Amino acid sequence: MKLLTLQKFGGISLISGSALLSAYSIFFFLLLPVGEMRHDLTIAVLNSNWIWLAMVAFLGVILMLFGFAAVYSRLYAESGAVGFVGYLFIQIAYILQACKITWEIFVYPVIVENQSSVFLLKDAVLKQNSMVVAFGILASAAIFVGIILFCITLVRSEEFPSIAGILIFVGASLYGLGPMRSVFIGISGILILSIGCLLLGVRLNRNVSTVDQLW
Numbered sequence: 001m002k003l004l005t006l007q008k009f010g011g012i013s014l015i016s017g018s019a020l021l022s023a024y025s026i027f028f029f030l031l032l033p034v035g036e037m038r039h040d041l042t043i044a045v046l047n048s049n050w051i052w053l054a055m056v057a058f059l060g061v062i063l064m065l066f067g068f069a070a071v072y073s074r075l076y077a078e079s080g081a082v083g084f085v086g087y088l089f090i091q092i093a094y095i096l097q098a099c100k101i102t103w104e105i106f107v108y109p110v111i112v113e114n115q116s117s118v119f120l121l122k123d124a125v126l127k128q129n130s131m132v133v134a135f136g137i138l139a140s141a142a143i144f145v146g147i148i149l150f151c152i153t154l155v156r157s158e159e160f161p162s163i164a165g166i167l168i169f170v171g172a173s174l175y176g177l178g179p180m181r182s183v184f185i186g187i188s189g190i191l192i193l194s195i196g197c198l199l200l201g202v203r204l205n206r207n208v209s210t211v212d213q214l215w
Contacts, residue, residue, distance in 0.1 A: 003073060007204055010070015014201030017063030018194040024057045025191040034183050041121045042112045045104075054104040061098045064197060065091060068150075071160070071200055079153045086149030093142035100139065147172040160203050167196030 028034070031053065037044035044050055072079070072087040079087075111117045111126075120126045127133075147169055154165030171193025175186050 007070045007073055010067050010073070011201045011204030013063040013070070014067030014197050014204065017060045017067055018198040018201060020056050020060030020063065021190050022194040022198075024053055024060060025187045025194070027053060027056075028187055029184075038183060041108075041124075041127075042118060045108045045112045045121065051105055051109060054101055058098060058101045058105065061094055061101065065094045065098075067197065067201060067204075068094070070204060071154075074159050074204065075153055075157055078157065082149050083153035086146050086151075086153055089142050089146030090150050091146075093139060093146050096135070096139040096142060100135075143172050143175070154200075160200055164196045164199035164203070167199070168193050169196075171196060 027049070031049040032044050032047055034044075068087065068090055072083070075083055108121060111120050151165040151169040154160050154168070155162045171189045171191070174189030175193060
C-alpha cells in the first residue's frame with residue numbers, strides 16, 4: 001500500500017510538473033522578447049517576468065524528478081538493465097537541468113545588474129566558456145541516452161500508453177537540439193515532452209486507483 005501511495009503522488013507530480021512546464025513554454029513566448037534574446041540575453045534577464053518564469057520551470061523540473069521515480073517503480077520488474085540505465089540518465093538530466101535553472105534565477109540577474117559583469121551575458125562570454133559548453137554537452141547527452149532507453153521501456157510496457165513514450169522521445173529530442181537551432185524548437189520540445197508526461201501521470205493515477213479499489 002505504501003508503494004501504491006507513492007505512485008499516486010508520483011502521478012500527481014507528473015501531472016503538476018507537466019502543467020507547470022507547459023505554462024512556462026507558453027508564457028516564455030508571450031512575455032519575453034524571444035527574438036531579441038538570441039542576440040542579447042540580457043534583454044530577457046532584465047525583463048520583469050524572467051525570474052518568476054524560471055521559478056515555475058524549476059518547480060516543474062523538481063516535480064518531474066519525483067514523477068519519473070514513481071513511473072520507474074511501476075516498471076522496474078519488467079524493465080531490466082535498459083530501463084534502469086534509462087531511468088538513471090533521465091534523473092541525471094533533470095538534476096543538471098535544475099542546476100542550470102538556478103543560474104537563471106540567482107546568477108544571471110546579479111550579472112546583468114552590475115555593469116562590470118554584464119558583458120559575461122551580453123557578449124556570450126559565459127555561454128562560450130569551455131566548462132559551460134562541456135556542461136551543456138553532458139546535459140544533452142544525458143537527455144538523449146536516458147530518453148532513448150527509457151522510452152524504449154515505455155513503448156514495450158503494457159502499463160503505459162505507447163504514445164506517451166513517443167511524445168517524450170520527440171519532445172526531449174527537440175529540446176536537446178533547441179540550444180543549437182532556436183529557442184522556438186527548444187520550447188516546443190518542452191511542450192511536447194510535457195504532454196507525454198501528462199499521459200504518464202494520468203495513467204499512473206488511474207492504475208493506482210484501480211488497484212486501491214481491490215484492497
